[in-house]
Amino acid sequence: MNSINRRTLLAGLGAAGTGLLAACGKDAHTAPPLLSPHGSQVARVEKKRGATGRVRSLNVTAAPATLDLGGGVLTRSWAFGGQVPGKEIRISAGDTLDAELSNQLPDATTTSIHWHGISLRSDMDGVPPITQDPVRAGSSFTYRFVADEPGTYFFHPHVGLQTDRALYAPLIVEDPKEPLSYDDEWVVVLDDWLDGVTGTPDDVFTELGHSMPGMDMKGTDSSRPESSRHPSASASPSPSASSADGTSPRFRLGGSASPLLGRDAGDVNYPYHLINGRVPTDPAVYDGTPRRRVRLRIINAGADTAYRVALGGHKLTVTHTDGFPVDHQEVDALLVAMGERYDALVTLDDGVFPFVALAEGKDVTGMALVRTGSGGLPDPAVRPPELNGRTVTAGELRASDAVRLEAKDPDQVLRVRLTGDMGTYDWGINGKRFDMAAPASDPLLVREGQRVRLDFINTTNMWHPMHLHGHTYQLGDTGPRKDTTVVLPKSKVSVVFDADNPGQWMLHCHNAYHSEAGMMALVAYEA
Secondary structure (H helix, E strand, O other), rough: OOOOOHHHHHHHHHHHOOOOOOOOOOOOOOOEEEEEOOHHHOOOOOOOOOOOOOEEEEEEEEEEEEEOOOOOOOOEEEEEEEEOOOOOEEEEEEEEEEEEEOOOOOOOEEEEOOOOOOOOHHOOOOOOOOOOEEOOOOOEEEEEEEOOEEEEEEEEEOOHHHHHOEEEEEEEEEEOOOOOOEEEEEEEEEEEEOOOOOOHHHHHHHHOOOOOOOOOOOOOOOOOHHHHOOOOOOOOOOOOOOOOOOOOOOOOOOOOOEEEEOOOOOOEOOOOEEOOEEEOOOOEEOOOOOOEEEEEEEEOOOOOOOOEEEEEEOOOEEEEEEEEEEEEEEEEEEOOOOEEEEEEEEOOOEEEEEEEEOOOOOOOEEEEEOOOOOOOOOOOOOOOOOHHHHHOHHHHEEOOOOOOOOOOOOOOOEEEEEEEOOOOOOOEEEEEEOOOOOOOOEEEEEEOOEEEEEEEEOOOOOOOEEEOOOOOEEEOOOEEEEEEEEEEOOOOEEEEOOOOOOOEEHHHHHHHHHHHHOEEEEEEEEE
8 A cells, every 4th residue: 555654644634634725626615525534423423333332352463574474484474473474353233342452563654444344443453544543652542433344354554565475364354144954164365475485465566667668558557647657767768688787687577467457467476475473284184974064264365466266176056155045056266356354165085185376477376275074185386177167256146136336327337447557567557646735636526325437448558457445346237245356457446335334435456565665546525
């Protein structure tokens, strides 16, 4: 996420707090004021949530940690509670979560927690400087909100590139009226990893932010003003195969074509792909019992990698995506983009089976094991045939009747053009990089009670997982309810949502490096 310094913070707080800056390029005297994330309307909606009265209080500490990834791989990073993933939080729908974040990060590093996928009150969304001050090193901040929608979620910071460290953990909101029948659960967290091994996320961004000569510039958005480009970018990359300073790239990945995502499936070359914090040579293990039915809750917490996941020797029955139920489908494999979550049911066979996450377009895998009986250990690089079987993406799913939005014409249509290119690494929305110094200067405006349609128009040669805070949208007329969706290169995806959660909300690509470069926008309610 766009980095914050003191000057940016002061300017941004003024913009977000007053809500009076010009919107959509209009004069400040004619632009409508924006509803504050701390306003009375936010409190009014919070009181209407179906609260149980139960409060779950806990502490989350962000601090440096030495992490054991298995296979003799020890790395120094930043983590929640000294582990990766961080400790799971599990509550019941309608419970109030009272979570105190303690920031023990070094070098005066600020942080926050964003509760990814949760429809919560705007002032608890964890996005400095828009919804709160950043949590300073050595201080703490308490998040308190009602989580009234059951589902599979997770939490992570919304400051800089902290999502590409170990600062993430599952958040499971159980349904007290759970309609599914199963015997056990297994939460599966996917991640791409390099911090402390080949460099840091900041090292990666520095390299990506320089012009990458030889990159294909066709299809770039030539209407972007020079002032909106990444400050370290060059407008005219040369045909050399090396980076701008003549050295070979350390992190930049080439040749990452994918039949599911296009010719550029990822930017970054990661040395490891983790499942539940473990490398495939020393994998995480789920110990189960044959013929038992298990609910998988799959979370992609990665920064730059979509994963095609499959369980060797088994079919999966997809039941949910991004927390909301879908009509059940039996599949061999699932494509899970950064920020997406899928739930699936599987009846376990007898033996030892690889659960494999293929890094889409990168030709490497992560692996965990499901063990229900005796059997030899699979090769760490195993590719079960299910990975080449029926692979389902979100666009092929249909929302369950109980959660499908009522069909009606939109009151507001917002065009969200995804712009930029790999050559200059100047990703943006509608031709502009998001400016944290003036976060409310050019918002996408909505009004409470409206049905809103977002038209994602990808003008770039790369795919983007687009995430909306504080709401779930529906893909098309009958597609699944989601908060993160894949927009393929040179394509358009339309989604609709009801503007029923007043405040100020981020809309951004969930590739951490794209959002940090500027592919973010503010969706703001008019006061």
